Amino acid sequence: DISTNINGIKISSCIMNASGILCCTEKELYNLMMSSSGAVVTKSCTIKPRKGNLKPRYFEWKGGSINSMGLPNLGIDFYLNFLEKKNSKKPFLLSISGLSIEENYLILRKANISSNMNAIELNLSCPNLLEKDKILGYDFSKISDFLENLFQFYKKPLGVKLPPYFEDFHFRKMAFILNKYPIYFVTCINSLPNGICIDINKESVVIHPKKGFGGIGGLSIKPFALANVRKFYTYLRKDIPIIGCGGICTGKDVFEYILCGASAVQIGTQFLKEGIPVFDRLIKELITILKNKNYSSLNSFKGKLNVF
Numbered sequence: 001d002i003s004t005n006i007n008g009i010k011i012s013s014c015i016m017n018a019s020g021i022l023c024c025t026e027k028e029l030y031n032l033m034m035s036s037s038g039a040v041v042t043k044s045c046t047i048k049p050r051k052g053n054l055k056p057r058y059f060e061w062k063g064g065s066i067n068s069m070g071l072p073n074l075g076i077d078f079y080l081n082f083l084e085k086k087n088s089k090k091p092f093l094l095s096i097s098g099l100s101i102e103e104n105y106l107i108l109r110k111a112n113i114s115s116n117m118n119a120i121e122l123n124l125s126c127p128n129l130l131e132k133d134k135i136l137g138y139d140f141s142k143i144s145d146f147l148e149n150l151f152q153f154y155k156k157p158l159g160v161k162l163p164p165y166f167e168d169f170h171f172r173k174m175a176f177i178l179n180k181y182p183i184y185f186v187t188c189i190n191s192l193p194n195g196i197c198i199d200i201n202k203e204s205v206v207i208h209p210k211k212g213f214g215g216i217g218g219l220s221i222k223p224f225a226l227a228n229v230r231k232f233y234t235y236l237r238k239d240i241p242i243i244g245c246g247g248i249c250t251g252k253d254v255f256e257y258i259l260c261g262a263s264a265v266q267i268g269t270q271f272l273k274e275g276i277p278v279f280d281r282l283i284k285e286l287i288t289i290l291k292n293k294n295y296s297s298l299n300s301f302k303g304k305l306n307v308f
């Protein structure tokens, strides 16, 4: 049994897509809805549709991926409309990422009157906007004011997607802020911001936007992502579930995330590489590990990482 529960949202498999990956268009969302992904997370949206940054804007190598997509999306109305008319019991998480705090309020007000998503995943960590080169998740006082204001009017389930942190003090500070609010879940991590990859033949960067700098995902970031899950598992209120994301390629990786304290996981780079079959493969690999260890559910080992 690899089912899980995110604050009352029942999810039949703990493995779902990461926001941004094959979850932008009607067709992609439909394919995810029909797949064995435990839930569907939508592409982070803005008020208006966006084309995103100039291509090439995504590149992968054996160790991971770099992207600077620039938030291409079909706009909040498209996603709300998709959720209205969808015909499926599968949980949906609506990811939103306004270009400003004001835009986030506008999107949240729209979402507040719609009822067909199970929760919002508020993205506090998009690293790729040409318009503004600031990651909200790194500005602790702004985040604090923002959450204070939004929970005045937004009363529905809302989780947050965080950027990676690296310092114990930052984990404690962010957890202290989040612990004050009825946060529904925390997803960590988004891509590692401002990496660079190089093509030595062309002696050039590999993606066009932002002089080649972009968010790093995939295998290379897994140790950082696991550490973020572990730190937040330690510092967040015990009733705030954690969704882990970063570099999951195998069932063993999923097991490691749960052991660190994640209640569910999201697949980004590997989902883009492998497509919809990734979900069946990971489920099978995870179930094999649980069988070998004689665990009947995720709760048998969730968070129970041994330390010396």
Ligand code: DHB
Pocket (backbone or CB within 6 Å): 020, 044, 052, 067, 068, 069, 070, 071, 072, 097, 123, 125, 126, 127, 128, 190, 191, 215
């Ligand atoms: C984009 C990238 C992100 O990592 C994110 O959280 C949101 C949007 C993008 O470039 O489209």
